[in-house]
Amino acid sequence: MKLQFWRQGAVKGPMLDLHCHILPAIDDGAVNLDMALEMARIAADDGITTIACSPHIYPGMYDNTARGIRLAVKALQAELDQRGIAIKLLPNADVHLVPGLVDGIREGNVPTIAGSRYLLLEPSHHVAPPGFEDSVFELMAAGYVPLITHPERLAWVEDQYDVFERLSRRGAWMQVTAGALTGRFGRRVKYWAERFTGEGHTMVLATDAHHPQRRPPLLAEAREAAAALVGAGEATHMVLTRPAGILDDRPPEQLPPPLFATQGFTPVPSQAPRSGSALKDFLRRLRGSRA
Numbered sequence: 001m002k003l004q005f006w007r008q009g010a011v012k013g014p015m016l017d018l019h020c021h022i023l024p025a026i027d028d029g030a031v032n033l034d035m036a037l038e039m040a041r042i043a044a045d046d047g048i049t050t051i052a053c054s055p056h057i058y059p060g061m062y063d064n065t066a067r068g069i070r071l072a073v074k075a076l077q078a079e080l081d082q083r084g085i086a087i088k089l090l091p092n093a094d095v096h097l098v099p100g101l102v103d104g105i106r107e108g109n110v111p112t113i114a115g116s117r118y119l120l121l122e123p124s125h126h127v128a129p130p131g132f133e134d135s136v137f138e139l140m141a142a143g144y145v146p147l148i149t150h151p152e153r154l155a156w157v158e159d160q161y162d163v164f165e166r167l168s169r170r171g172a173w174m175q176v177t178a179g180a181l182t183g184r185f186g187r188r189v190k191y192w193a194e195r196f197t198g199e200g201h202t203m204v205l206a207t208d209a210h211h212p213q214r215r216p217p218l219l220a221e222a223r224e225a226a227a228a229l230v231g232a233g234e235a236t237h238m239v240l241t242r243p244a245g246i247l248d249d250r251p252p253e254q255l256p257p258p259l260f261a262t263q264g265f266t267p268v269p270s271q272a273p274r275s276g277s278a279l280k281d282f283l284r285r286l287r288g289s290r291a
């Protein structure tokens with residue numbers, strides 16, 4: 001407890017958010033311009049300087065395209081600039097894993113993160129997608145680095161944590177939700193967030209913000225939580241060094257490697273209980289479950 005108090009405020013500096021549903025009226029994130037502006041102000045106050053805007057692409061439900069997203073980014077950036085909100089926006093998408101995804105990227109319909117080789121990849125929430133590992137390997141064989149979104153929040157992580165471990169060891173990157181690490185999604189999700197992080201598999205922390213209050217764009221508190229678990233240097237890599245490298249499209253081998261692959265690394269056990277109140281966690285998921 002004393003140690004955590006001492007660490008409070010220990011990590012400073014800008015942060016980059018690679019997963020945020022801030023573009024207005026384009027998915028289940030910000031519903032209008034006012035809400036998008038409120039989210040941008042909260043993010044700026046938190047120390048976030050850049051947001052790679054990531055609306056869902058989910059055929060049949062959210063049919064966003066790279067072109068539409070670019071236009072929406074440009075429009076919102078103009079609104080931010082006009083109001084002096086110091087956030088740089090870049091195009092991105094929260095890409096649901098569907099057949100034909102590689103073709104969609106190659107044809108330019110599905111955006112990668114700011115046009116880089118890194119792709120924000122969202123697995124289905126409630127059931128493991130059939131052939132999930134093969135699909136991820138297919139993306140990697142095509143030259144992309146999948147940044148797998150919020151594995152800690154998936155209903156099936158409980159039974160298939162080993163799938164993510166294997167993918168991580170083969171070069172897929174894991175993006176853990178900032179609020180998961182700070183307990184905003186309940187104790188069960190916090191346990192898995194701490195486990196991914198403490199075992200050295202978390203490469204990036206991102207807000208996955210959808211709303212100014214219910215799913216706010218806050219990253220600093222998670223950076224502190226990560227610092228308490230694995231140290232300030234690694235926490236900074238998760239919110240700054242690796243996200244900046246992704247935006248610059250630097251190859252993964254030029255960026256800080258996952259902690260599990262560094263010499264002398266000892267896994268840190270999760271401090272959160274493995275299961276919380278099932279009812280509480282269920283109600284929390286009901287209030288804001290969309291990925």
Ligand SMILES: [Fe+2]
Binds near residue numbers: 019291
């Ligand atoms: Fe998302």
